[in-house]
Amino acid sequence: MTARPxxxxxxxxxxxxxxxxxxxxxxxxxxxxxxxxxxxxxxxxQELFNTPYFCRTQDVRHFDLAEPVPGPxxxxxSRLAAELNVVLIVSLFEHRGPGVYHNTAxxxxxxxxxxGKYRKMHIPQDPGFEEKFYFTPGDLxxxxxxxxxxxxxxxxxxxxxxxxxxxxxxxxxxxxxFCPTAIGWLADEKETEGATQHSAWEIVQRGHAVANGCYxxxxxxxxxxxxxxxxxxxxxxxxxxxxxxxxxxxxxxxxTADCDxxxxxxxRRIWPFLRDRRIDSFDGLASRMIDDASxxxxxx
Amino acid sequence: MTARPxxxxxxxxxxxxxxxxxxxxxxxxxxxxxxxxxxxxxxxxQELFNTPYFCRTQDVRHFDLAEPVPGPxxxxxSRLAAELNVVLIVSLFEHRGPGVYHNTAxxxxxxxxxxGKYRKMHIPQDPGFEEKFYFTPGDLxxxxxxxxxxxxxxxxxxxxxxxxxxxxxxxxxxxxxFCPTAIGWLADEKETEGATQHSAWEIVQRGHAVANGCYxxxxxxxxxxxxxxxxxxxxxxxxxxxxxxxxxxxxxxxxTADCDxxxxxxxRRIWPFLRDRRIDSFDGLASRMIDDASxxxxxx
Numbered sequence: 001m002t003a004r005p006x007x008x009x010x011x012x013x014x015x016x017x018x019x020x021x022x023x024x025x026x027x028x029x030x031x032x033x034x035x036x037x038x039x040x041x042x043x044x045x046q047e048l049f050n051t052p053y054f055c056r057t058q059d060v061r062h063f064d065l066a067e068p069v070p071g072p073x074x075x076x077x078s079r080l081a082a083e084l085n086v087v088l089i090v091s092l093f094e095h096r097g098p099g100v101y102h103n104t105a106x107x108x109x110x111x112x113x114x115x116g117k118y119r120k121m122h123i124p125q126d127p128g129f130e131e132k133f134y135f136t137p138g139d140l141x142x143x144x145x146x147x148x149x150x151x152x153x154x155x156x157x158x159x160x161x162x163x164x165x166x167x168x169x170x171x172x173x174x175x176x177x178f179c180p181t182a183i184g185w186l187a188d189e190k191e192t193e194g195a196t197q198h199s200a201w202e203i204v205q206r207g208h209a210v211a212n213g214c215y216x217x218x219x220x221x222x223x224x225x226x227x228x229x230x231x232x233x234x235x236x237x238x239x240x241x242x243x244x245x246x247x248x249x250x251x252x253x254x255x256t257a258d259c260d261x262x263x264x265x266x267x268r269r270i271w272p273f274l275r276d277r278r279i280d281s282f283d284g285l286a287s288r289m290i291d292d293a294s295x296x297x298x299x300x
Numbered sequence: 301m302t303a304r305p306x307x308x309x310x311x312x313x314x315x316x317x318x319x320x321x322x323x324x325x326x327x328x329x330x331x332x333x334x335x336x337x338x339x340x341x342x343x344x345x346q347e348l349f350n351t352p353y354f355c356r357t358q359d360v361r362h363f364d365l366a367e368p369v370p371g372p373x374x375x376x377x378s379r380l381a382a383e384l385n386v387v388l389i390v391s392l393f394e395h396r397g398p399g400v401y402h403n404t405a406x407x408x409x410x411x412x413x414x415x416g417k418y419r420k421m422h423i424p425q426d427p428g429f430e431e432k433f434y435f436t437p438g439d440l441x442x443x444x445x446x447x448x449x450x451x452x453x454x455x456x457x458x459x460x461x462x463x464x465x466x467x468x469x470x471x472x473x474x475x476x477x478f479c480p481t482a483i484g485w486l487a488d489e490k491e492t493e494g495a496t497q498h499s500a501w502e503i504v505q506r507g508h509a510v511a512n513g514c515y516x517x518x519x520x521x522x523x524x525x526x527x528x529x530x531x532x533x534x535x536x537x538x539x540x541x542x543x544x545x546x547x548x549x550x551x552x553x554x555x556t557a558d559c560d561x562x563x564x565x566x567x568r569r570i571w572p573f574l575r576d577r578r579i580d581s582f583d584g585l586a587s588r589m590i591d592d593a594s595x596x597x598x599x600x
Contacts, residue, residue, distance in 0.1 A: 121578045126570060141581055161573050163463030163511050164582050172590040196540050200510045203541040207507020210500045211463050240496050241503040270426060273461050274589070278421045281441055282464050282586045286579050290472040 007260045008150045010176065010215075011040035014234040014253040016223030017052040021065070024050035025073060028090075029080055035254045036084040041110070041149040044089040046221040046234075047157050047180040048103070051093055055182075056226050058133040066095035070114045074106045082112025087147045089154060091180035094119070096136070103135040103156055105180060110148035118143055120156035121165060128186050128228055131158070142168035150176055150261060157181040160205050160218065164285065170212035170274070176259050179205065179218045184230035198231055206241040213239045213268040215259045222250050239267045307560045308450045310476065310515075311340035314534040314553040316523030317352040321365070324350035325373060328390075329380055335554045336384040341410070341449040344389040346521040346534075347457050347480040348403070351393055356526050358433040366395035370414045374406045382412025387447045389454060391480035394419070396436070403435040403456055405480060410448035418443055420456035421465060428486050428528055431458070442468035450476055450561060457481040460505050460518065464585065470512035470574070476559050479505065479518045484530035498531055506541040513539045513568040515559045522550050539567045 013031045018024035028049060035043045048054075050073065054062040067073055069092050081088045087110050094104035094117075103120035119138030123131045142165060144153045153169030153176075160179050169177055183201060185194045209216035215238055222232040235246040236257035247253035268274065284290045313331045318324035328349060335343045348354075350373065354362040367373055369392050381388045387410050394404035394417075403420035419438030423431045442465060444453045453469030453476075460479050469477055483501060485494045501518075509516040515538055522532040535546040536557035547553035568574065584590040 121581055122576050124576065126572075137578065142584075158576065161511060161571070162577060163467060163507075164577065164585060167463060168582070168584050168590065171584055171587060196542060199542070200540045203503060203506045204510040206503045207463075207511070210504040211461060211507070240500045242496060242499070271461070272426075276422050276424065276458065277462060277464065277588070278437065279586050279588055281421055282468070284442075284468050284471055285464060285585050286582045287471060288577070288579055289574070290468065 005149055006262050007258050008176065009039045009041050009256055009258050010217055010236065011035035011038070011043045012217055012219040012234045012236070012247070012253070012255040013043065013045050013049070014220060014222060014232055014247045014255060015046060015049065016221060016252065017225060018050070021050045025076060031254050032080055032084065032086065032088065035256065036086050038254070038256055040086060040256055042087040042089070042147065042152065042176070044178045044217060044219050045091050045180055046219045047091045047182040048093055049091055049180070053182045053221065053225050053228065053230070055131045055134055056128050056228055058130045062134065063101060066093045066101045069094040069104050069106050069117055074108065074114055077106070078108050078112040078114060081108040081110060085110045087149055089178050089180070091156060100136050101134060102138060103131070105154045105156055107145050107147070107152070107154065115145045115147065116143055118154040118156070120159060122158045122162055124158040142172060144169055144172040144174040150259070152176045152178060155179045157183060160201070163208060163211065166208035166212055166214070170214050174214065175261055175264055176215040176217060177208065179216070181218055181220045182230060183220055184228045187227045187229070190229065198233065202235065206237045209237040209239060210241040211273060213264060213271065213273060215239060215264070222252065239264050305449055306562050307558055308476065309339045309341050309556060309558050310517055310536065311335035311338070311343045312517055312519040312534045312536070312547070312553070312555040313343065313345050313349070314520060314522060314532055314547045314555060315346060315349065316521060316552065317525060318350070321350045325376060331554050332380055332384065332386065332388065335556065336386050338554070338556055340386060340556055342387040342389070342447065342452065342476070344478045344517060344519050345391050345480055346519045347391045347482040348393055349391055349480070353482045353521065353525050353528065353530070355431045355434055356428050356528055358430045362434065363401060366393045366401045369394040369404050369406050369417055374408065374414055377406070378408050378412040378414060381408040381410060385410045387449055389478050389480070391456060400436050401434060402438060403431070405454045405456055407445050407447070407452070407454065415445045415447065416443055418454040418456070420459060422458045422462055424458040442472060444469055444472040444474040450559070452476045452478060455479045457483065460501070463508060463511065466508035466512055466514070470514050474514065475561055475564055476515040476517060477508065479516070481518055481520045482530060483520055484528045487527045487529070490529065498533065502535065506537045506543070509537040509539055510541040511573060513564060513571065513573065515539060515564070517557070522552065539564050
């Protein structure tokens with residue numbers, strides 16, 4: 001563990017799907033070099049950066065896209081991290097074994113060391129986002145990593161809607177939460193629901209930033225794939241939910257922002273949410289619902 | 301329990317501190333009649349509606365403001381509720397016993413029946429908001445009430461920053477969360493911090509609305525008391541975090557909004573966060589922090 005740095009520059013790589021996995025990796029290398037040249041120290045890809053968003057339909061052939069983690073892609077990424085002295089977070093389709101596949105993010109430290117991985121815990125299933133077909137729910141909990149440039153955690157896409165997931169990372173010490181994602185509009189909903197969907201997505205994640213006193217970095221893809229138009233707009237919000245940087249809806253971007261970890265600690269001193277949590281009262285959070293009996297207040 | 305209504309009109313009463321408790325109650329009656337006349341079915345006051353925000357300093361004399369709950373104020377409110385056939389939520393300084401005082405909200409059903417009370421669980425303590433001096437932390441958990449017009453829960457002020465509290469209410473069935481509050485700017489911070497403070501406050505609560513698929517209604521006070529300028533801007537956000545209504549920063553208001561509970565259920569069907577919560581992974585939420593050992597991922 002290194003000393004806690006004062007400030008960290010992060011970069012989010014917002015891209016459209018490449019034609020092949022090798023093209024995606026070549027493009028990643030190019031973008032990472034650009035990011036590093038502009039001073040970025042921790043760099044994160046969008047969700048499933050080296051495949052299309054294949055979950056639009058349920059098709060067993062797509063399992064062929066999965067790869068071991070660590071494996072060839074993380075090996076290549078590790079060499080790049082070590083060369084450029086940057087932390088890299090890469091989101092991959094993990095082949096764990098026959099019939100067991102995960103939506104996984106690998107974290108590589110600035111010396112090229114594979115620090116570990118996070119497996120997406122919350123898996124969606126709705127038309128066009130058929131993920132329960134592909135992804136076994138994660139079984140590694142909510143790890144955090146003390147990287148060369150700060151203590152970080154990772155959520156993946158649907159996880160972003162769950163305050164519990166962000167909280168678990170913050171309680172374990174993460175100060176910057178990265179969230180590779182692949183979210184977009186369905187063609188038949190965009191006009192009526194599109195603005196609301198995007199707004200809700202941004203609000204809930206900025207809310208996590210506020211509630212946890214953390215930086216929150218969401219990395220989305222762009223481009224149309226079938227009926228889905230990924231809405232880009234990757235962003236970084238600070239511990240007060242302020243929007244530090246936001247990418248466009250449809251352009252590739254290497255989005256950078258500076259995360260001031262001293263300011264974060266100062267903010268938590270005067271808004272000490274973690275001091276005041278009523279941990280004696282949260283048992284119900286591990287329940288699906290709280291039934292009438294347990295919800296009834298005792299009278300005094 | 302009545303059948304689940306399709307839509308509920310709610311009203312939030314945003315006021316400045318009255319000169320006396322009896323003036324506050326007379327003003328409340330006037331505002332409630334206005335709200336009821338415009339069709340409101342559930343009506344909520346700001347925090348500590350019948351006292352000044354006395355927590356600006358630590359002074360034992362202020363404990364004299366406390367009253368039993370139920371007691372004379374809730375008796376008067378019950379008569380009003382029954383007469384107008386409205387649900388009333390009133391925020392009071394509760395005298396429970398010598399040396400034990402709570403920041404409490406009483407809930408009165410539309411037939412005038414005292415349904416129960418919520419005692420503020422999360423108590424702040426910072427300059428100008430010296431609440432740990434006055435308020436014993438709540439010991440009734442997070443009750444919800446199936447009122448004549450819908451299933452509701454109450455949070456009070458500082459609770460609004462804690463995703464766990466909103467979640468507990470949603471899990472217990474609440475579909476509209478009311479949050480009486482007393483938050484404002486300190487004179488020496490407003491210029492530099494004021495916009496950020498207000499924005500963070502709004503974001504985190506709209507985030508609860510999104511994450512829980514609930515309506516969220518925050519009721520703030522207005523006016524200057526000492527160095528504190530309460531920032532008003534009471535609001536109602538829907539289950540997608542959309543702002544349905546927002547009051548001004550410095551004017552009295554009876555803010556109404558319609559909560560469509562059928563639309564709420566439709567929204568939760570396509571964005572089924574409560575379906576997908578990884579309740580097997582949330583044990584750490586009842587911890588103050590999660591230490592290194594328990595945060596380390598198992599490798600597989």
